[in-house]
Amino acid sequence: MFDKDFNTVVKMPETEEFKLAFRNFWKQNPNLKNEPIMYMCTSKGLDFFKHSLTRQSYRVKEVSK
Numbered sequence: 001m002f003d004k005d006f007n008t009v010v011k012m013p014e015t016e017e018f019k020l021a022f023r024n025f026w027k028q029n030p031n032l033k034n035e036p037i038m039y040m041c042t043s044k045g046l047d048f049f050k051h052s053l054t055r056q057s058y059r060v061k062e063v064s065k
Contacts (some may be wrong), residue, residue, distance in 0.1 A: 007043055024061075025047065037049050037051055037052070038050055038051075038052055045061060
């Protein structure tokens with residue numbers, strides 16, 4: 001899904017791009033591997049995530065296959 005006004009993409013669960021986003025996130029944040037992290041969106045080359053309980057936001061550079 002793509003929002004042309006905000007240049008935002010939402011990677012759908014169960015897709016390879018969604019899984020890749022999480023693998024990249026865990027690689028850069030291994031200490032959060034067992035935490036309840038949720039994917040939010042991708043915009044301007046960054047993947048955005050949020051901790052479900054603390055609401056702490058994270059962003060990592062988007063990678064492609």
